[in-house]
Amino acid sequence: MEQGAKTSPRAQYHHGDLRAHLIETVRVLVEEKGADGFSISEAARRAGVSSAAPYKHFHDRKEIVREVALAGIDRMRDQMDDAAQSAQGDRLAPISALGLCYAHFARTEPGVFRLMFGLTKGHDEDPEMQEHGEACFDVVKREVRKVMPEGTGEDEIERRGYMLHMFVHGHAFLEIDGKHDLELGPAEEAMLMYDIARRIMS
Amino acid sequence: MEQGAKTSPRAQYHHGDLRAHLIETVRVLVEEKGADGFSISEAARRAGVSSAAPYKHFHDRKEIVREVALAGIDRMRDQMDDAAQSAQGDRLAPISALGLCYAHFARTEPGVFRLMFGLTKGHDEDPEMQEHGEACFDVVKREVRKVMPEGTGEDEIERRGYMLHMFVHGHAFLEIDGKHDLELGPAEEAMLMYDIARRIMS
DNA sequence: GACTAAAAGTTAGCAGTGCTTACTCTTGAA
């Protein structure tokens, strides 16, 4: 199982693995100041290298940000997978767990979450980006399939999955952008999610 | 009925109403290049003034952008009001018309739409911004109230309204950010909206 | 009309940005 590229072979260069270090630094900066509130110079400064150093590892600013977004998608996918698989309750429990997980991720990492969805222009045409996004949606479809009657067409699965996604995506953004004053507690949010799941899946 | 401020008294200055001219120029730029893809210098250049001129009318970049966003909210509110009031069909028609209108606005002015919702940090604490946003949501609540049984509590109205908002908001963003491959035609979108309205309002 | 204060524009400049170029140092392998 070989790793992607440019990892382990040499354990330490001049500054260790600057590439990975920068991605993590940018991730933190994105949370602190937002995607267009930080500068590569700043990230370089924090990493203790010159402002030109990042360009030895990334083609341009967009590429670093993209890497942070991609990692975010994967992180969310894993969390969603976990949430669905360890959900307890009735047959709709995994569905509402997925929703809660989605909202939770948005709340925990709003900067990266915004990055993952559209804020960065050009990402919509990035095939790798879309691929990882679809892997995420596959988890949703898998759970929808379990709930729907046997033999339900793939179109219908997709349609229900998309409805769920619309819902929870809107909720997540409205929440992190402070666009409503509902102020749901955890229990209320869980109830809302279950209510939604019921309405969509019935 | 006096007008807000700095309007009509003098009809023409050096360049006419540069303030309004700049807001419109920025609106166009936001659509062309995205909210963080344009510069004030560029707007000034297009308006034919020096790069320092805008700062005679706006405190800083944020303030211009805010003005564009505010105008966008008002524009959407008007469109929603129209859409709801001229909707034809059964009792749910105004609800699904509102959803279609929301999605249509997002598609027509994605740049401004993104501006209106969170992309610009600090807007969530802007009281005027929130006020205009609530005026928008009032239209939704008004239509929800018409559909719900007489005597329904305000909490329930708000809850249903919020569910609708979640839905359509998620749909709008997923669409303009190209995060799904569903490719709905107008008729299919209308059906989807109606389906949603039914599921939420029942 | 001449005078004047303020409004609305100008140029020049600062610090900071993304990114490139040309250089130096470090490293692993021949």
Add this chain to the structure above:
DNA sequence: TTCAAGAGTAAGCACTGCTAACTTTTAGTC
């Protein structure tokens, strides 16, 4: 030991947001 490639540097370009100091235009008064 040599040496090309990898990983860093400093210097610099064009651009940005914004400020300071200035000039011009305007509206209102005598």
